[in-house]
Amino acid sequence: MHRRAEGSARESLTPENQPVASSGETIAAISTPAGEGAIALIRLSGSHAIAIANRIFRGKLQPSQFPSHGQHLGQVLDGERVVDQVVLSVHRAPHSYTAEDLVEISCHGGVLVTAQVLATCLAAGARSARAGEFTERAFLHGKLDLTQAEAVIDLIRAQTDLALRSATEQLQGRLGDSITAIRDALVGLLAHLEAALDFPEEDIAPDEGQKLRARLESVGEMIRVLLATEQRGRILREGIRVVIYGATNAGKSSLLNRLLGYDRAIVSHIPGTTRDTIEEVINLRGIPIRLLDTAGLRESEDELERAGMARTEKSLALADLVLHLVDSSAPQPALFQRRDLLPDEILLLNKSDLPAHPDWRESAALRISCVAENGLTGLEEEILARVGAANIQTESTVAINARHRDCLRRALGACERAGVTLEQGLSLEFAAVDAHEALNAVAEVIGLGSDDPILDSLFSQFCIGK
Numbered sequence: 001m002h003r004r005a006e007g008s009a010r011e012s013l014t015p016e017n018q019p020v021a022s023s024g025e026t027i028a029a030i031s032t033p034a035g036e037g038a039i040a041l042i043r044l045s046g047s048h049a050i051a052i053a054n055r056i057f058r059g060k061l062q063p064s065q066f067p068s069h070g071q072h073l074g075q076v077l078d079g080e081r082v083v084d085q086v087v088l089s090v091h092r093a094p095h096s097y098t099a100e101d102l103v104e105i106s107c108h109g110g111v112l113v114t115a116q117v118l119a120t121c122l123a124a125g126a127r128s129a130r131a132g133e134f135t136e137r138a139f140l141h142g143k144l145d146l147t148q149a150e151a152v153i154d155l156i157r158a159q160t161d162l163a164l165r166s167a168t169e170q171l172q173g174r175l176g177d178s179i180t181a182i183r184d185a186l187v188g189l190l191a192h193l194e195a196a197l198d199f200p201e202e203d204i205a206p207d208e209g210q211k212l213r214a215r216l217e218s219v220g221e222m223i224r225v226l227l228a229t230e231q232r233g234r235i236l237r238e239g240i241r242v243v244i245y246g247a248t249n250a251g252k253s254s255l256l257n258r259l260l261g262y263d264r265a266i267v268s269h270i271p272g273t274t275r276d277t278i279e280e281v282i283n284l285r286g287i288p289i290r291l292l293d294t295a296g297l298r299e300s301e302d303e304l305e306r307a308g309m310a311r312t313e314k315s316l317a318l319a320d321l322v323l324h325l326v327d328s329s330a331p332q333p334a335l336f337q338r339r340d341l342l343p344d345e346i347l348l349l350n351k352s353d354l355p356a357h358p359d360w361r362e363s364a365a366l367r368i369s370c371v372a373e374n375g376l377t378g379l380e381e382e383i384l385a386r387v388g389a390a391n392i393q394t395e396s397t398v399a400i401n402a403r404h405r406d407c408l409r410r411a412l413g414a415c416e417r418a419g420v421t422l423e424q425g426l427s428l429e430f431a432a433v434d435a436h437e438a439l440n441a442v443a444e445v446i447g448l449g450s451d452d453p454i455l456d457s458l459f460s461q462f463c464i465g466k
Contacts (some may be wrong), residue, residue: 025125050090145447323346
């Protein structure tokens, strides 16, 4: 359970009000991926981490005698049995990732030996860490704000250089700094409003009222600037969902293979080869593109093929962009003649290495050949143009996520209501209530005043050991 600081209704949230994690329990987990490797890392964090290390480690010195951040060679023992030869380091509070005493054990990377080293730690008094609990403790102890904790997930999941750079900047606190600047402006504004309420004899002059509205508008503009980055953040974190769609044998799987640069999907002249959606990610100039190859659409009595086509329809409903592939050497399908292209749809005339059918000669579409690999560069350019890649590759790649967006929208709405109150000359109490609501919403972005379910949901997305 997360401990929360409490205060009066008018008390502003400050760093001193941040939650404090309980250090009563010492946690342990394997922090490297499952499977065999050269080295594996086991972490312990908590008030008894060093004492537990003393019980299981044998070397020239006991871990309690180690200087902080030094590494020492020794053995992990289960009673008198040697479990493994390891390198152990001690990171003393508060100068560690979690701000608690932290012990890191580097052992050999076999699955069994790693599990036995962890089991020795647990038998000596530690408990198994929950998913994300190390980073959760770092947040609760004030080592990271919530945007930085989220950046850890983004850093691990980054699939392109731009996504990695965005996560790194957020981890360094650039988004947190922007939020703190907005919060500080709101704190100053709220203090002014509450002073006017507490000391009514010191009336605010009309020109000062105009200044207050200007300050509110300035805060609102700062929030709008961050809100404008939400689409960029979604693209960098989740990628652009691009669905390859068309009739059977149009060359959809061939296009997927060419864009990936290797054979991922089976290609056959037999219609209906692809019966399920195949999803892969490519890096297109720093933008993650999630390519989905889908089952071709046609009349079919095959139950499995119809199920695949149903999945195609679902994929189309969720697509950011559709690559509608047709065979330019064949006549236009009757279904195609009865429909218009959607704004998020690119028509591709495949098999341009073959003579074009008269139905397609005047068509304004991109002509490609998956066999001769013609036109693929032009297709990449068109995809980037459609997704607005130019708006993503900016000097700063800091971008908000959906949680930040919801908090900032609430804050902006409260600021706008407070501005209307001041403009209409209503009681300053109403403006103070709205300004306080805006302050609380902004504070939620960096984790001040966040509810336990929000924190539980966020940290549960981490791997165990992070």
